[in-house]
Amino acid sequence: MSAELSSEISGDDEREWAKRERYEVIAIDVHLDAAASATMARDVRRGLMTIPKEVSPKYFYDERGSRLFERITELEEYYPTRAERQILSERSAEIVAAAGAPTTLVELGSGSAAKTRHLLSAMGEAGCLETYVPVDISEEITQATAARLVDEYPGLVVRGLVCDFEQHLERIPDTGDGRLIAFLGGTIGNLYPYQRRSFMCRIAALMFPGDHFLLGTDLIKDASRLEAAYDDAHGVTAEFNKNVLEVLNRELGADFDLDAFEHVARYDEDAERMDILLRSLADQHVRVERIDLDVEFAAGEELRTEISTKFTRERLEEVYAHAGLQLCGWFTDAAGDYALSLACRPK
Numbered sequence: 067m068s069a070e071l072s073s074e075i076s077g078d079d080e081r082e083w084a085k086r087e088r089y090e091v092i093a094i095d096v097h098l099d100a101a102a103s104a105t106m107a108r109d110v111r112r113g114l115m116t117i118p119k120e121v122s123p124k125y126f127y128d129e130r131g132s133r134l135f136e137r138i139t140e141l142e143e144y145y146p147t148r149a150e151r152q153i154l155s156e157r158s159a160e161i162v163a164a165a166g167a168p169t170t171l172v173e174l175g176s177g178s179a180a181k182t183r184h185l186l187s188a189m190g191e192a193g194c195l196e197t198y199v200p201v202d203i204s205e206e207i208t209q210a211t212a213a214r215l216v217d218e219y220p221g222l223v224v225r226g227l228v229c230d231f232e233q234h235l236e237r238i239p240d241t242g243d244g245r246l247i248a249f250l251g252g253t254i255g256n257l258y259p260y261q262r263r264s265f266m267c268r269i270a271a272l273m274f275p276g277d278h279f280l281l282g283t284d285l286i287k288d289a290s291r292l293e294a295a296y297d298d299a300h301g302v303t304a305e306f307n308k309n310v311l312e313v314l315n316r317e318l319g320a321d322f323d324l325d326a327f328e329h330v331a332r333y334d335e336d337a338e339r340m341d342i343l344l345r346s347l348a349d350q351h352v353r354v355e356r357i358d359l360d361v362e363f364a365a366g367e368e369l370r371t372e373i374s375t376k377f378t379r380e381r382l383e384e385v386y387a388h389a390g391l392q393l394c395g396w397f398t399d400a401a402g403d404y405a406l407s408l409a410c411r412p413k
């Protein structure tokens with residue numbers, strides 16, 4: 067609002083203007099529609115008919131699932147969030163400089179953007195911060211995050227996208243002047259290798275010269291620490307895992323009995339990934355009404371709900387090279403548990 071204009075209004079008017087301003091600086095495009103429910107129906111049908119059975123982790127994140135994930139990030143056993151926060155709090159200024167002082171921060175799987183503030187603040191301090199583009203499948207958390215950030219960063223424009231980042235990456239706005247595209251939290255580890263390869267090629271295709279990609283990845287370590295991180299003593303991860311069954315019950319009219327499954331978290335050394343599963347505690351029958359599907363589970367049978375791949379620097383260099391990108395920055399926490407890597411197009 068201009069100073070001239072603000073001097074003409076007061077009291078209720080001023081509050082009304084403040085509200086209006088907020089609407090003007092936040093634009094969230096929602097691309098989850100009838101097609102998205104059809105995709106979910108198709109995905110779930112295919113997953114429950116496959117051997118071994120599986121459900122995509124993107125269905126974890128309804129409002130309750132997003133809240134449970136936030137609780138996971140605070141658990142003693144779940145070190146990745148703390149490690150990534152340490153790197154961002156200490157090295158964001160360096161990362162922003164290495165990324166060429168971008169005006170726009172695009173964040174895929176942004177969630178509550180709790181750690182992202184370090185990057186936004188560093189961009190603010192470098193005098194380049196203009197636009198933040200959160201991209202997430204959960205509308206509730208994206209709206210709430212956008213509202214909080216415009217309050218915390220006066221002048222920031224938020225142009226969010228509620229969509230599936232595996233399908234709608236091309237909708238990310240071209241804001242000109244250099245973008246930093248961040249994919250934090252280790253979420254890339256939740257993609258299967260074939261999904262990761264296609265995702266990375268599409269990211270590379272989106273990047274203009276001068277754009278940079280910042281990727282958070284958990285690093286390979288001792289299996290016992292990994293398994294504890296995904297099977298905490300308070301049972302929050304178990305609740306998060308079982309929440310996907312609640313989502314299927316609500317969205318697809320399924321009748322999963324949550325007590326008839328147990329949470330399992332196992333490290334697969336060959337595939338270098340955690341397998342997160344739900345093991346059936348008995349022979350049982352599940353009906354998924356909305357897709358007219360009957361599914362049999364044998365006692366002990368496992369339904370895979372998520373993988374969480376762990377990386378090394380060498381493996382990430384291969385991931386980037388396959389997508390035609392080049393590693394141009396490597397930042398780890400003091401314990402070497404977690405890495406943020408910066409990639410760009412080769413000159």
Ligand code: SAH
Pocket residue numbers: 123124127132135139147174175176177178179201202203204207229230231232250251252253
């Ligand atoms: N980046 C945050 C949140 C990580 S949790 C952090 O580091 O703490 C993973 C986030 O990705 C959730 O907010 C979830 O809603 C989102 N997400 C998962 N699959 C997605 C998909 N296919 N498309 C868009 N967002 C997705």
Ligand code: AVI
Pocket residue numbers: 138146251252253254255256295296303306342372373374
């Ligand atoms: C979002 N993603 C990176 C988390 C992970 O560590 O793979 C999801 C998670 N699943 C169980 N705990 C955390």
